[in-house]
Amino acid sequence: MADQLPYKPRQGEIPTQPGVYRFRDAAGRILYVGKAKSLRQRLSNYFAPLHTLHERTRRMVTTAASVEWTVVGSDVEALQLEYMWIQEYTPPFNVRYKDDKSYPYLAVTLADEAPRVMVTRNRRIPGAKYFGPYPKVWAVHDTIDLMIKVFPIRTCSDASYKKAMATGRPCFPGQIGRCGGPCSMTVTIEEHRAIVDDFIAFLAGGDARFTRELTRRMREASAAMDYEAAAIYRDKLHSIDAVLSRSALVLAEDTDADLFGIAEDELAATVQQFVVRGGRVRGVKATTIEKEIDIAGADLVDQVLQRTYGDAAPADVPRQVLVPVLPDDASGLEEWLRDRRGRNVSIQVAQRGRKAELMRTATLNAQQALVLHKTRRSSDYVTRTQALGDLQDALGLAEAPLRIECYDASHLSGTNVVVSMVVFEDGIPRKDQYRSFNVADTTDDTDTLYQVLMRRLAYLDRPETEEAPVDATDDGEVVTTRRKPRFAYTPQLLIVDGGQPQVAAAARALRDSGHEEIALCGIAKRLEEIWLPGDDFPVILPRTSEALYLVQRLRDEAHRFAITHQRKRRKRDISTVLAEVPGLGEARIKTLLRHFGSVARLRAASADEIAELPGFGPKLAASVHAHVTTRQTTP
Numbered sequence: 001m002a003d004q005l006p007y008k009p010r011q012g013e014i015p016t017q018p019g020v021y022r023f024r025d026a027a028g029r030i031l032y033v034g035k036a037k038s039l040r041q042r043l044s045n046y047f048a049p050l051h052t053l054h055e056r057t058r059r060m061v062t063t064a065a066s067v068e069w070t071v072v073g074s075d076v077e078a079l080q081l082e083y084m085w086i087q088e089y090t091p092p093f094n095v096r097y098k099d100d101k102s103y104p105y106l107a108v109t110l111a112d113e114a115p116r117v118m119v120t121r122n123r124r125i126p127g128a129k130y131f132g133p134y135p136k137v138w139a140v141h142d143t144i145d146l147m148i149k150v151f152p153i154r155t156c157s158d159a160s161y162k163k164a165m166a167t168g169r170p171c172f173p174g175q176i177g178r179c180g181g182p183c184s185m186t187v188t189i190e191e192h193r194a195i196v197d198d199f200i201a202f203l204a205g206g207d208a209r210f211t212r213e214l215t216r217r218m219r220e221a222s223a224a225m226d227y228e229a230a231a232i233y234r235d236k237l238h239s240i241d242a243v244l245s246r247s248a249l250v251l252a253e254d255t256d257a258d259l260f261g262i263a264e265d266e267l268a269a270t271v272q273q274f275v276v277r278g279g280r281v282r283g284v285k286a287t288t289i290e291k292e293i294d295i296a297g298a299d300l301v302d303q304v305l306q307r308t309y310g311d312a313a314p315a316d317v318p319r320q321v322l323v324p325v326l327p328d329d330a331s332g333l334e335e336w337l338r339d340r341r342g343r344n345v346s347i348q349v350a351q352r353g354r355k356a357e358l359m360r361t362a363t364l365n366a367q368q369a370l371v372l373h374k375t376r377r378s379s380d381y382v383t384r385t386q387a388l389g390d391l392q393d394a395l396g397l398a399e400a401p402l403r404i405e406c407y408d409a410s411h412l413s414g415t416n417v418v419v420s421m422v423v424f425e426d427g428i429p430r431k432d433q434y435r436s437f438n439v440a441d442t443t444d445d446t447d448t449l450y451q452v453l454m455r456r457l458a459y460l461d462r463p464e465t466e467e468a469p470v471d472a473t474d475d476g477e478v479v480t481t482r483r484k485p486r487f488a489y490t491p492q493l494l495i496v497d498g499g500q501p502q503v504a505a506a507a508r509a510l511r512d513s514g515h516e517e518i519a520l521c522g523i524a525k526r527l528e529e530i531w532l533p534g535d536d537f538p539v540i541l542p543r544t545s546e547a548l549y550l551v552q553r554l555r556d557e558a559h560r561f562a563i564t565h566q567r568k569r570r571k572r573d574i575s576t577v578l579a580e581v582p583g584l585g586e587a588r589i590k591t592l593l594r595h596f597g598s599v600a601r602l603r604a605a606s607a608d609e610i611a612e613l614p615g616f617g618p619k620l621a622a623s624v625h626a627h628v629t630t631r632q633t634t635p
Contacts, residue, residue, distance in 0.1 A: 007066050008047045014040040019071040020081045023064035023093075031064050032093040035082040037329065039069050056291075059540065060093045075332030076339070083306045095269075095303055096290040106131040106143060108153075108200060114161060114181045114189055115196045116154045117144055129315075131203045131282060149235065150214075151199040152180025153192065203282070251279045251354055257320035259350070260304060261362025263370040267291055267528065267548065270369040271304055272362045277318075284365075288373050302327035305347075309337060317341035322350045322359060383546055384427030390547035391493075394539055395532065397519050401493035402426055405456075407506075408497040408558035409439075409448045410565075417442055419452040420562035423491075424554055436565040446505035449496055453509035460490055460515060491518060497555050499524040499531050499538075507533040523555050581627045588615050592624070603628050 019039045023032045023046075036042030046053075046061050053061070072078045086094055109116045111127025119141060123130065148155060156164075156171040156179045164171040164183035174184030182189050218233035251257070259274040268290050275283040287304075295303070301323045309317055317340050327333055330347050337345035350359040388400040404424045411417040417439040423430040437455060442448045494510070496502045503522035510516050521539075522531040528548065529538035541548035591613055596602040602610075602624075611621035 004049070005047060005061055005064075007064070009043070009067070014043050014069065015071050016040045017071045018073075018075050018078045019069050020078050020085065021067060021069040022085070022091075023060065024066050024068070025063055026065040030085070030089045030091050032060055032091050033082055033085045033089065035075075035078040035329075037075055037078075039071070043067065043069070056540075075329050076335045079306065079329070079332055079336050083310045086306075087310065095295060095300070106203070108196065110196070112158075114154050114183070114192050116156070116158075116161070116181070117148070117199070118155070119144070129200055147199065147202075148178070148180060151195050151202065152186075153196050153199055154181025154183065155179045156181065156183060251276055251358070255279045255320070256318045257322055257355075258308070258318050259322040259355070259358055259362055260301070260308075260324070261359060261364070261366040262300065262304070262324055263363060263366035264289075264291075264296060264300065265370070265552070267552065268370065268373060269300060270366045270373060272365040272369065273308065274358065274362050275318075276358075286365075286369055288369070297325050298327045301325055302329065302333065305333055305337075309340060312340065314341050317345060319343070319345060321345065321347045322355060323347060324359065324363065325349060384550075387427055387546035387550040390541070390545055391550065394530065394541055394545075394547055395493070395519060395521055397492070399492065401491070401519065403489060403491045404493045404495060404554060405491040406495040406497070406554040406558040407449060407452065408555065408562045409445050409452075410559070410562035411448075417448055418562055418565050419448060420558050420565060421452075421456065422554065422558045422561055424550075427550060429557060434561055436561065445498065446501050449498075449502055450505045450509045453494070453506055454513055457509065457513040457515050460513075490515075493519045493521070495551060495554055495558075496520075496522045497558060498522050499529070503531045503533055521551075523551050528552070581624050583620055584624065588620075591615060 016038050018035070018037050020033065020035045021039060021043060022030050025031055034042070046057070046067075050058050050062070070081065072081060104119050104121055105123065107118050107120045107125060107128045107130050109118070109125060109128050111125075144155070154161065156173045160171040160173070161181065161183045164174065164185075168185070170185045171179055171181075171183040173179035174181070174186075180186065180192070180195065182192050187195070214233050218230050221227070221230035221233060255276055256278070257276045259276060261272040261274070263270050268288060271287040271289065273285040273287070274281050275285070289300070289304075305321065305323070305327070317337055321337070326347065326349055334345055334347050337347075350356045388402070391397075392400045402425060406422050406424075407419055409417065409419045419437045419439060421435040421437070423433040435456070437452045439448050439451055442451065494506060496506045499522055503520065506520055506522070510518055510520060520533055523529070524531060524538070528541075530541060530551065531538050541551075592602060592610075595613055596605065605625070607618070607621045607625040610616055610624055611618050613621075616624075
């Protein structure tokens with residue numbers, strides 16, 4: 001493969017102004033759309049030597065046959081043009097979004113003569129105003145039940161409304177007090193519209209105004225001894241309090257903000273958008289993003305904000321947008337959002353305080369959603385079968401790898417070296433067959449893997465010695481049936497976490513142990529490449545491949561299991577050291593563990609620092625300090 005692209009523009013042809021660029025394939029289809037403050041600087045990254053590019057970026061530029069660009073007058077114009085072209089052409093190498101459609105919304109049909117409040121999952125009702133999404137459908141119904149006690153607006157269907165208005169008889173929900181529209185014959189269309197406006201203003205964050213007004217009316221009615229009216233206002237206040245109690249005040253009452261928590265890996269990202277109005281979380285929206293080329297951090301935030309607010313109504317753009325990292329063109333995005341909202345908008349990183357705490361919550365939700373997304377892709381039978389078939393084809397195996405073992409090495413600054421072995425059978429984890437190996441003496445990761453695989457493969461050659469049940473035949477003869485130990489089952493595929501060096505070490509172990517019939521590959525985390533023994537170039541599985549998700553999950557599970565085992569070892573090591581201190585019991589050892597966490601940090605602490613912990617006097621602290629420092633210097 002040539003290291004330069006044949007369609008690379010000549011030096012000086014690409015302008016330095018801001019603009020939007022498009023990569024096209026030989027048929028003229030747009031493959032990728034991007035924007036840049038300086039077209040020359042950005043495009044030069046794509047035309048670097050091919051071997052230096054991220055593998056997925058390399059696949060995009062080699063698939064393309066030409067590149068073209070459009071110069072614009074400002075960064076904001078570039079952003080607007082990029083968004084418009086992405087929406088129009090849906091380029092296959094731009095990130096793809098999958099909204100979580102399972103969440104219900106509360107909608108008010110403002111385009112109707114008498115607007116109606118309803119629960120819906122349809123986001124395309126003409127002229128409707130949406131609130132949410134809500135986590136559960138019953139939460140929307142409960143909110144509506146409470147709200148119509150304070151703001152009695154229409155809840156009946158369009159058919160019921162038309163019939164009531166034609167006959168002059170209230171609709172059935174109106175007869176039982178469940179509908180406050182003109183069809184209930186209690187208000188006019190104009191009066192009903194005013195109540196709808198108050199309903200929307202309350203849900204949009206105007207809580208204090210309505211609470212103050214109802215409180216004032218209740219007190220006036222009470223002072224006038226109109227206790228029946230005062231009781232009505234009291235009940236409405238209780239309903240408002242009940243609605244507000246469902247969304248706790250998380251930020252200052254005057255805060256209107258959208259907060260984005262993002263979790264990502266090489267193939268996908270998940271976004272949790274917290275909609276905060278009046279200091280309260282009014283809705284949570286989940287989005288899954290499938291990546292095709294290398295995009296992360298600031299660029300990903302840029303794409304998320306464009307997609308979120310590209311078609312948003314001015315009222316849906318908040319004063320503040322809180323993100324985990326500022327996009328490169330934050331000022332241009334702020335100007336774009338200001339144009340859409342009609343007022344100032346700021347993009348900020350939540351660094352401390354309650355906003356940072358809420359950002360951590362959103363990020364945690366995004367991380368859990370990413371794990372769930374990956375797990376769902378490898379959970380059902382059809383998907384697992386497809387993943388194993390794809391993996392068989394990609395690696396050139398004679399049969400689908402029904403038993404796969406994956407290995408990952410972990411250490412702490414060269415100490416406490418452990419290797420995990422996780423087992424998947426038919427694409428499902430077999431946690432009862434997981435194993436971990438301690439390695440006492442090793443030079444590097446490749447030597448560690450070689451040692452562990454030699455130890456593991458030795459079990460395949462051991463005789464069947466596991467005890468089996470004893471049965472007696474009718475003539476009294478004793479028959480024993482030997483069963484093969486689970487650890488001795490031969491895998492169809494071994495996977496190691498790493499690239500060419502780690503795969504070479506594993507191949508040497510297979511060769512030296514006489515088990516070259518077992519297939520082998522490695523997965524390099526940075527580029528998600530699949531390496532085979534002796535190959536100079538990796539196997540690149542498609543982004544949407546179920547096989548890649550299966551291999552990823554194996555690698556991640558092996559990494560998790562290795563880290564868990566290493567932490568347990570470190571905890572046992574420090575506990576063993578501290579148990580030798582005279583007068584130091586289990587409770588005080590736990591206190592030291594919680595505070596210092598490791599022997600190294602404890603050794604670095606002074607006796608006075610140890611004495612500050614609860615339950616430690618100067619004498620015991622000095623004894624602990626002397627013991628751990630003596631252990632450090634003892635040969």
